[in-house]
Amino acid sequence: NAGVTQTPKFQVLKTGQSMTLQCAQDMNHNSMYWYRQDPGMGLRLIYYSASEGTTDKGEVPNGYNVSRLNKREFSLRLESAAPSQTSVYFCASSELLVLEAFFGQGTRLTVV
């Protein structure tokens, strides 16, 4: 039982490059979330998916897109990376009724 798995763990991109961060959970959770964490800013919600087939914007969605591929997987795409997107990205999942969120190990992304 792996919980929430994110890939990759580390990534360096050049400005303008694109990439997709992958997230998968094996807890049969309905809701999934993408956050970024920057020093002094806490966790900021980028996008979330309350259930399979739905996605909604969070606090800082600009420059990102998401896909809820199925109940297990929720990916985050950067179409044209910018240095301002240098951050640690966390994926999380929760059950609809219990609502307690479980986090992946994070992806440290640097855009140069």
Add this chain to the structure above:
Amino acid sequence: QKEVEQNSGPLSVPEGAIASLNCTYSDRGSQSFFWYRQYSGKSPELIMSIYSNGDKEDGRFTAQLNKASQYVSLLIRDSQPSDSATYLCAVIASGTYKYIFGTGTRLKVLA
């Protein structure tokens, strides 16, 4: 006004003391509240959830909720150096599954 506010700290307490961490939120309709602990370089992990006014105890941790004052707190009794971490308050926005975090309070327990 930020949706969830916490004092960034650091909050320093001696070993064995009670650490008191506070959080206020702006959405009066919120019903679900959480405390997470995050060690440096690690991902957040859930400590407590609370949904009703009053106190909820789990071991050395007590969460307190006052919906009228829009205030959530976390007490850590008999603080240990291993409790040194950043503590994040989280609230689910009313009518949504939008999970909003505060910026966190850094706690340092001095041996």
